[in-house]
Amino acid sequence: MSLRFALLALLGSRPxxxxxxxxxxxxSVAHVWHAPDSQIYPELNRMERDGLLESVPVAxxxxxxxxxxxxxxxxxxxxxxxINSPLEIRRQRDPAYLKAAYLEWADAxxxxxxxxxxxxxxxxxxxxxxxxxxxxxxRTHPTLAHRLARxxxxxxxxxxxxxxxxxxGLIDQARAEVAWADRGLALVDELEGAPAP
Amino acid sequence: MSLRFALLALLGSRPxxxxxxxxxxxxSVAHVWHAPDSQIYPELNRMERDGLLESVPVAxxxxxxxxxxxxxxxxxxxxxxxINSPLEIRRQRDPAYLKAAYLEWADAxxxxxxxxxxxxxxxxxxxxxxxxxxxxxxRTHPTLAHRLARxxxxxxxxxxxxxxxxxxGLIDQARAEVAWADRGLALVDELEGAPAP
DNA sequence: ACTGTCATGTAAAACGTTACATGATTCT
DNA sequence: AGAATCATGTAACGTTTTACATGACAGT
Numbered sequence: 001m002s003l004r005f006a007l008l009a010l011l012g013s014r015p016x017x018x019x020x021x022x023x024x025x026x027x028s029v030a031h032v033w034h035a036p037d038s039q040i041y042p043e044l045n046r047m048e049r050d051g052l053l054e055s056v057p058v059a060x061x062x063x064x065x066x067x068x069x070x071x072x073x074x075x076x077x078x079x080x081x082x083i084n085s086p087l088e089i090r091r092q093r094d095p096a097y098l099k100a101a102y103l104e105w106a107d108a109x110x111x112x113x114x115x116x117x118x119x120x121x122x123x124x125x126x127x128x129x130x131x132x133x134x135x136x137x138x139r140t141h142p143t144l145a146h147r148l149a150r151x152x153x154x155x156x157x158x159x160x161x162x163x164x165x166x167x168x169g170l171i172d173q174a175r176a177e178v179a180w181a182d183r184g185l186a187l188v189d190e191l192e193g194a195p196a197p
Numbered sequence: 198m199s200l201r202f203a204l205l206a207l208l209g210s211r212p213x214x215x216x217x218x219x220x221x222x223x224x225s226v227a228h229v230w231h232a233p234d235s236q237i238y239p240e241l242n243r244m245e246r247d248g249l250l251e252s253v254p255v256a257x258x259x260x261x262x263x264x265x266x267x268x269x270x271x272x273x274x275x276x277x278x279x280i281n282s283p284l285e286i287r288r289q290r291d292p293a294y295l296k297a298a299y300l301e302w303a304d305a306x307x308x309x310x311x312x313x314x315x316x317x318x319x320x321x322x323x324x325x326x327x328x329x330x331x332x333x334x335x336r337t338h339p340t341l342a343h344r345l346a347r348x349x350x351x352x353x354x355x356x357x358x359x360x361x362x363x364x365x366g367l368i369d370q371a372r373a374e375v376a377w378a379d380r381g382l383a384l385v386d387e388l389e390g391a392p393a394p
Numbered sequence: 395a396c397t398g399t400c401a402t403g404t405a406a407a408a409c410g411t412t413a414c415a416t417g418a419t420t421c422t
Numbered sequence: 423a424g425a426a427t428c429a430t431g432t433a434a435c436g437t438t439t440t441a442c443a444t445g446a447c448a449g450t
Contacts (some may be wrong), residue, residue, distance in 0.1 A: 002292050003437085009299050019401050032294040039438065041403050061447050066401060083299060084307040087314050088292045091410090095199050095285045097229040101363035102206050102280060104355045110281040117284050158301045158388050165384055166298035169377040176373055180366040187362055191355050198408085216429050236410065238431055258419050263429060288438090 002088070003043055006033045008052065008071060008079040013147035015070045017058070018044050028143050031129060031170060044069060052078055100184065108192035112185060119181035126174035133167040136160060199285075200240055203230045205249065205268060205276040210344035212267045214255070215241050225340050228326065228367060241266060249275055297381065305389035309382060316378035323371035330364040333357060 006029045010021060021044070022037045035043075047053045052075035055067040071079075096118050103111050135141035139148065139160065148156050189195065203226045207218055218241070219234045244250045249272035252264040268276075293315050300308050332338035336345065336357065345353050386392065 001437085002290070002295060006295055009295075012299075012302075017401075018403090019399095023400095029295070029298075031289060032298060033290055034288040036439075038403075038440080038442095041401095045403090060401080064401080064446055080302060083296060083303045087296065087311045089318060090291050090293065091231040092228060093199070093230050093410095094287050096287065097363050097366060098199060098203060098206075098226070099280060099284065100366065101226075101229060101360050102209075103359040103362075104352070105209075105277060106280045114284045121286060155301070161384060161388060162300040163298050165300075165381060166294050168380070169294060169297065169373075172373050172377065173370070176366075176369050180369065183365070184362060187358060191358060200409085214429075215431090216427095220428095233411075235412080235414095235431075238429095242431090257429080261418055261429080290438095 002033055003035050003039060004047060004052070005079060005082045006035070007040070007043060007047065008075055008082075010143065011053070011069055011071045011075075012079070013143045013150070015056075015068050017066045017068050019066070021069070024143050028132070028141070031132065032166065047075070051075075103188075108188060109196070111188050111192070112195060115181045115184040115188065119178055119185070122174050122177035122181065126171065126178060129167055129171050129174055133164060133171065136163050136167065199230055200232050200236060201244060201249070202276060202279045203232070204237070204240065204244065205272055205279075207340065208250070208266055208268045208272075209276070210340045210347070212253075212265050214263045214265050216263070218266070221340050225329070225338070228329065229363065244272070248272075300385075305385060306393070308385050308389070309392060312378045312381040312385065316375055316382070319371050319374035319378065323368065323375060326364055326368050326371055330361060330368065333360050333364065 006025075007021060010016070010024055010029055016024065018041050022040045025035065025040065044053065044055075048055055048069070051072060053069045054072050055069050057065040058068045060066045096114075099106075099114065106114075132141065136144055137160070139145060139156075144160070144163065148159060151159060203222075204218060207213070207221055207226055213221065215238050219237045222232065222237065241250065241252075245252055245266070248269060250266045251269050252266050254262040255265045257263045293311075296303075296311065303311075329338065333341055334357070336342060336353075341357070341360065345356060348356060
């Protein structure tokens with residue numbers, strides 16, 4: 001159900017085609033809510049069916065058309081209702097921690113390579129988050145720029161600060177994951193002996 | 198697919214009935230991998246069908262019987278293969294952060310109450326994690342005690358330290374969530390004015 | 395002419411949630 | 423006798439993943 005609101009949030013910055021959405025998605029909302037193309041297109045159709053969106057056909061080349069989605073009043077109302085409704089709790093479900101708790105069953109090499117994989121993934125993710133945060137602060141993030149253009153300047157700080165607040169939390173999470181992986185690698189060295197060269 | 202391995206991990210401590218599993222689950226593995234009863238029972242049946250478990254009927258009262266599940270050699274092999282296999286990455290999907298990024302759309306009261314809800318949830322969860330961590334350190338955690346009894350004493354430290362390592366990571370996560378919610382509440386006060394009394 | 399990007403999906407399977415359903419046993 | 427716990431699910435629905443599928447357009 002959150003996917004629907006993630007899409008409404010994105011379309012709040014400007015009308016977009018499904019393709020635009022799926023590209024912008026990966027550069028912004030996906031940092032908090034991942035979804036692949038194959039989930040986005042059907043959901044857009046359902047949202048139009050439910051009256052939250054309206055699509056206007058836009059010419060594309062000599063023959064083709066593409067669908068540009070616009071949020072309807074009902075869509076806006078649904079989004080406002082969602083944002084004011086109580087939080088759904090996130091279920092704990094993390095393969096990395098599940099494995100970590102039973103790492104005594106693993107080979108030392110496999111344990112090390114998993115912790116390194118975790119470390120590398122979160123290091124790269126941290127870098128992405130920090131760069132994205134910076135584009136929010138300096139207001140060069142493309143979706144944010146479109147969004148700000150639709151609101152009066154006295155609202156700009158509120159809009160930016162909430163997004164930066166969310167990213168600050170994500171950045172802290174990423175840093176914690178990197179630090180945890182480091183401690184894990186040290187633990188494996190301590191318990192299983194130094195790594196083979 | 199991880200549910201299957203979470204169940205194998207638990208059954209590694211001792212044979213149990215589905216009911217025992219679903220109770221123990223919520224006190225240990227559920228901290229990293231949540232699952233309700235209605236998912237556990239069917240999965241146990243599938244695991245038996247796939248040869249990972251064997252159930253032995255145990256008398257229960259004058260008429261009843263219950264099924265006690267035992268891990269088979271195939272189950273043990275599957276678990277070892279899983280623990281040594283590369284990590285599946287966790288998809289980002291967190292309603293709290295999705296909402297936080299668009300909190301400019303929310304009423305100040307709703308924003309505050311959501312952040313407080315997040316704060317309270319993670320404070321309670323942090324307390325549970327810390328208490329569970331302590332029962333691991335002092336080895337009074339019931340499932341851990343059963344597990345240790347099945348391994349030679351020279352393995353006990355390895356077994357305990359990996360579990361404590363996992364909980365340390367979870368505890369850091371929970372602390373970060375509490376701190377983030379606090380910063381969020383301060384931000385709402387700053388941007389929307391002090392709360393109504 | 396070819397390559398990459400734009401554009402839009404479908405289909406099947408796996409996974410997870412929610413609500414319901416039922417009866418025996420043990421404890422007080 | 424009644425309440426709590428033990429025991430085991432099913433059914434319906436919704437969400438997510440994975441893999442596949444197709445073709446037009448734009449730039450070189």
